[in-house]
Amino acid sequence: MPHTPLDRRTFMEIVGAAVGMAAWSGAARAETAVTRPPNIVLIFVDDMGYGDLGCYGHPLIRTPHLDRMARDGVRLTSFYAAAPVCSPSRAALLTGRYPVRCGMPGNTGPGSKKHLPESEITIANLLKDRGYRTMAIGKWHLGHQRPEVLPTGRGFDAWYGLPYSNDMRKPFVQTDEPLKLYRDTEPIEYPVNQNTLTERYTEEAVNFIEASGDGPFFLYLAHSMPHLPVSTSEQFQGKSDGGLYGDVIETIDWSVGRIRQALEERGQAKNTLLIFTSDNGPWLDLPDRMLNEGVERWHGGSPGPLRGAKGSTWEGGMRVPMIACWPEHIPAGTQNAQVASTMDVLPTLAGICGAEIPRDRTLDGCDILPLLQGEATSPHEFFYYFLDKRLQAVRHGVWKLRREDEDGAAELFHLGRDPGERYNVAEAHPEIVQQLTVRMAAFVEEVKGP
Numbered sequence: 001m002p003h004t005p006l007d008r009r010t011f012m013e014i015v016g017a018a019v020g021m022a023a024w025s026g027a028a029r030a031e032t033a034v035t036r037p038p039n040i041v042l043i044f045v046d047d048m049g050y051g052d053l054g055c056y057g058h059p060l061i062r063t064p065h066l067d068r069m070a071r072d073g074v075r076l077t078s079f080y081a082a083a084p085v086c087s088p089s090r091a092a093l094l095t096g097r098y099p100v101r102c103g104m105p106g107n108t109g110p111g112s113k114k115h116l117p118e119s120e121i122t123i124a125n126l127l128k129d130r131g132y133r134t135m136a137i138g139k140w141h142l143g144h145q146r147p148e149v150l151p152t153g154r155g156f157d158a159w160y161g162l163p164y165s166n167d168m169r170k171p172f173v174q175t176d177e178p179l180k181l182y183r184d185t186e187p188i189e190y191p192v193n194q195n196t197l198t199e200r201y202t203e204e205a206v207n208f209i210e211a212s213g214d215g216p217f218f219l220y221l222a223h224s225m226p227h228l229p230v231s232t233s234e235q236f237q238g239k240s241d242g243g244l245y246g247d248v249i250e251t252i253d254w255s256v257g258r259i260r261q262a263l264e265e266r267g268q269a270k271n272t273l274l275i276f277t278s279d280n281g282p283w284l285d286l287p288d289r290m291l292n293e294g295v296e297r298w299h300g301g302s303p304g305p306l307r308g309a310k311g312s313t314w315e316g317g318m319r320v321p322m323i324a325c326w327p328e329h330i331p332a333g334t335q336n337a338q339v340a341s342t343m344d345v346l347p348t349l350a351g352i353c354g355a356e357i358p359r360d361r362t363l364d365g366c367d368i369l370p371l372l373q374g375e376a377t378s379p380h381e382f383f384y385y386f387l388d389k390r391l392q393a394v395r396h397g398v399w400k401l402r403r404e405d406e407d408g409a410a411e412l413f414h415l416g417r418d419p420g421e422r423y424n425v426a427e428a429h430p431e432i433v434q435q436l437t438v439r440m441a442a443f444v445e446e447v448k449g450p
């Protein structure tokens with residue numbers, strides 16, 4: 001059964017009720033305050049591990065701004081990217097659908113003609129239709145060969161960033177295509193100075209926020225860092241006890257602080273839902289091609305207590321940090337272990353912003369605002385772990401069944417007692433193995449389509 005979003009009052013219904021109350025009480029100022037739908041700032045970092053932030057237990061990297069954001073909002077501990085690599089994870093975030101469903105199960109690169117199918121509807125499409133100003137900043141990675149498949153063809157009014165990963169150039173990747181920085185549909189810089197990318201993305205974000213008028217805005221800030229090769233500007237180099245990788249994370253943390261400051265200065269801090277998460281786990285076990293231009297094996301992040309990393313369906317490949325902050329709507333200083341994923345972002349934002357979710361297709365995500373508010377448990381009975389088109393695992397409550405190869409033995413983990421997936425308890429629970437094996441087979445059939 002495909003999941004359907006929870007029935008819930010949409011933001012516009014709430015606004016309608018509030019406007020009615022305001023008129024009844026004559027409180028015109030209250031009316032002005034609630035009639036503007038909230039701004040959305042969605043920060044999506046690249047290859048940051050579950051254990052890379054102070055508030056997720058990193059012992060050396062300092063992230064005061066993200067830690068403060070967690071204190072001001074909710075921090076999720078069982079939040080998943082929908083894929084363990086970049087393109088499918090981004091496709092799922094922006095469409096609310098598993099990558100196999102939205103036509104983007106694998107990565108795309110410089111010479112590839114692959115792109116997010118034009119029939120897909122993005123968060124930006126939905127919010128633009130609701131009158132939002134929309135901007136994408138940073139990495140796209142959902143196709144780049146034609147202007148129509150770039151962010152400005154997919155619901156964003158403007159874009160400043162890279163078309164794909166920052167390593168997709170010589171000498172890391174065999175391609176004659178130079179990596180270019182774009183503004184909208186035009187390349188404006190190559191070779192790209194990657195040292196200053198995080199700061200320049202931040203400056204663009206601040207400019208976008210400062211240009212906001214009376215209408216709401218949606219900012220999608222997809223940092224290129226900390227994807228390898230990691231780099232940062234001189235002012236951040238050598239500052240972190242966590243080495244160069246720590247410098248890069250601390251630059252991103254600075255960026256979050258700068259954006260929150262801009263929202264406050266513009267008087268929009270209270271009226272903005274700010275979300276911070278990552279597209280997949282840290283890139284460990286580098287291929288030799290990456291060991292160029294000073295890249296070292298230890299430049300990757302940390303999965304914390306989890307097993308595995310980017311490119312795998314172990315928890316470390318897909319479970320990512322997620323912090324959401326929206327004053328007076330999401331209780332401050334809360335932590336939540338309910339299962340949710342990046343696919344929930346689209347239905348949640350649609351609910352908050354009064355956008356119609358597409359009814360002519362299956363959405364895998366659900367509206368999780370009640371979960372973020374601590375008022376509901378997870379709407380998901382199952383979460384599925386795909387590597388490209390192959391379904392390798394399923395989570396059901398605390399249980400995770402993993403079958404890496406179709407003919408391989410099943411492994412069962414109790415993620416409550418054993419989040420590091422160290423103890424296979426399949427033999428002790430044959431009935432759970434059987435039930436979840438059947439469920440996996442059924443979902444493979446479902447996404448195959450007619």
Ligand code: MG
Nearest residue numbers: 046047086279
């Ligand atoms: Mg990534």
